[in-house]
Amino acid sequence: MSKPISYAVSHATRVPPPMAMLAELTHRCPLACPYCSNPIELTRAEEELSTGEWIGVFEQAAKLGVLHLHLSGGEPAARRDLVELTKAAASFGLYTNLITSGVGLTEARIAGLSDAGLDHVQLSLQGVSREGADRISGYRGGYDRKMAVASWVTAAGIPLTVNAVCHRQNMDQIDDMIDLAIGLKARRIEIATVQFHGWAERNKAALLPTRPQVERATNTVAEARRKYEGTIEIDYVPADYHSSYPKACMGGWGRVGLNVTPSGRVLPCHAAETIPSLSFENVRDGSLARIWYESDAFNSYRGDAWMPELCRSCERKNVDFGGCRCRAMALAGDASATDPVCVRSPLRDGLTEDTDRLLALSSADLVFRGR
Amino acid sequence: MTEAPAISRSSVVKLARGVRLRKDAVRGQLVLLAPERAMALDETAVRIVQALDGERTLYRIADDFAAEFEAPAEEIANDITIFIQQLAARRMLDFAE
Numbered sequence: 127m128s129k130p131i132s133y134a135v136s137h138a139t140r141v142p143p144p145m146a147m148l149a150e151l152t153h154r155c156p157l158a159c160p161y162c163s164n165p166i167e168l169t170r171a172e173e174e175l176s177t178g179e180w181i182g183v184f185e186q187a188a189k190l191g192v193l194h195l196h197l198s199g200g201e202p203a204a205r206r207d208l209v210e211l212t213k214a215a216a217s218f219g220l221y222t223n224l225i226t227s228g229v230g231l232t233e234a235r236i237a238g239l240s241d242a243g244l245d246h247v248q249l250s251l252q253g254v255s256r257e258g259a260d261r262i263s264g265y266r267g268g269y270d271r272k273m274a275v276a277s278w279v280t281a282a283g284i285p286l287t288v289n290a291v292c293h294r295q296n297m298d299q300i301d302d303m304i305d306l307a308i309g310l311k312a313r314r315i316e317i318a319t320v321q322f323h324g325w326a327e328r329n330k331a332a333l334l335p336t337r338p339q340v341e342r343a344t345n346t347v348a349e350a351r352r353k354y355e356g357t358i359e360i361d362y363v364p365a366d367y368h369s370s371y372p373k374a375c376m377g378g379w380g381r382v383g384l385n386v387t388p389s390g391r392v393l394p395c396h397a398a399e400t401i402p403s404l405s406f407e408n409v410r411d412g413s414l415a416r417i418w419y420e421s422d423a424f425n426s427y428r429g430d431a432w433m434p435e436l437c438r439s440c441e442r443k444n445v446d447f448g449g450c451r452c453r454a455m456a457l458a459g460d461a462s463a464t465d466p467v468c469v470r471s472p473l474r475d476g477l478t479e480d481t482d483r484l485l486a487l488s489s490a491d492l493v494f495r496g497r
Numbered sequence: 498m499t500e501a502p503a504i505s506r507s508s509v510v511k512l513a514r515g516v517r518l519r520k521d522a523v524r525g526q527l528v529l530l531a532p533e534r535a536m537a538l539d540e541t542a543v544r545i546v547q548a549l550d551g552e553r554t555l556y557r558i559a560d561d562f563a564a565e566f567e568a569p570a571e572e573i574a575n576d577i578t579i580f581i582q583q584l585a586a587r588r589m590l591d592f593a594e
């Protein structure tokens with residue numbers, strides 16, 4: 127009767143239209159999370175797309191076939207035109223999702239967003255206690271603000287998802303995170319294991335969860351799913367470093383989604399700028415449709431022609447598309463290598479050894495963003 | 498309307514806020530949009546979703562369909578309940594008592 131929308135790939139020469147767009151409205155953010163995945167070099171406020179430019183991009187996206195629009199950052203609430211942008215996006219029929227830390231949102235602003243037609247809010251939590259959360263986010267008062275924001279959002283009737291990044295220091299509190307989310311009347315919780323892109327790379331030793339932690343987390347999640355079915359939906363993204371196969375990157379490079387940076391560069395993935403051989407086009411210079419269908423950056427890793435033989439001859443290539451290009455770049459020094467997380471990669475043993483070495487360190491200090 | 502987990506034929510439901518049916522002109526289909534989710538619905542599913550008015554029970558809806566399509570209400574009620582159960586598990590519905 128219903129099926130999640132997906133597309134048969136591989137030999138298909140026709141590129142499907144994108145389903146989702148992540149609009150990084152700004153890189154400005156009052157928080158300082160040590161696992162921030164934004165690039166080390168941030169876009170300055172003066173370079174951000176204007177209100178009119180963003181609205182133009184949303185309109186193009188809707189025409190191109192985008193269904194979900196994620197309004198993200200940095201902290202999107204740092205944009206003074208957030209309500210106006212939301213209203214415009216909703217008027218094009220886009221499903222609008224605000225991904226926020228909560229800081230910068232007031233009750234009045236949430237009412238404004240609700241009236242503008244905001245469909246959904248994803249609120250990040252950095253911990254389950256005031257003390258713990260504010261230590262990780264490096265922002266005092268952040269936790270209390272989040273609790274207030276959650277209550278304003280649900281009182282306005284907007285569905286709420288709580289986002290929690292789990293890592294070595296909080297991995298054993300997954301139960302508490304779920305309880306907190308239920309207490310906040312969230313309909314969903316997304317528990318994602320930290321990924322090491324951007325700033326987070328610097329904190330690998332302090333954040334990488336241990337194997338027993340990962341096993342416990344898997345059990346906790348399975349149990350909670352049974353217990354809370356119909357009360358809260360639990361999405362869990364396990365740690366890649368402990369998996370045998372990589373996950374499909376964003377559902378496959380240039381297949382499902384695209385990102386627009388604060389200054390208008392269009393990326394196949396959040397971390398794509400770490401691949402030095404690629405250059406990215408800007409919505410200020412060309413249409414979104416042309417960039418999606420024709421630009422080199424998007425076409426570089428579509429299909430299987432770019433793949434090493436290992437992946438091209440592997441039956442999982444239609445499942446994971448050879449894994450993450452950015453991680454191949456970071457760990458293999460070659461963006462078209464097989465993802466080193468894959469058990470078939472010649473680099474996998476080395477990765478396991480490196481991981482073990484990091485896990486053996488009993489403590490490591492966190493380096494906070496921007497402090 | 499409050500949230501309640503268990504679905505039965507006497508449930509009265511409607512789509513929760515943040516869940517909506519939309520025409521997807523680019524792909525020529527109707528899609529049900531929810532947080533992080535897009536489902537392409539076939540005609541039957543579309544009819545069911547459109548029938549969720551927050552007033553009729555699922556059985557009543559099945560009964561109305563049965564009259565319209567001259568099919569056994571029992572079977573239709575079964576199909577509807579299974580489909581609705583999936584939506585409920587994903588918190589895509591609001592319930593009335």
Ligand code: SF4
Binds near residue numbers: 376398453
């Ligand atoms: S290429 Fe890697 S970093 Fe980029 S979206 Fe895919 S999985 Fe994530």
Ligand code: SF4
Binds near residue numbers: 438444449465
């Ligand atoms: S060899 Fe390539 S395609 Fe096969 S599982 Fe590994 S990463 Fe995926």
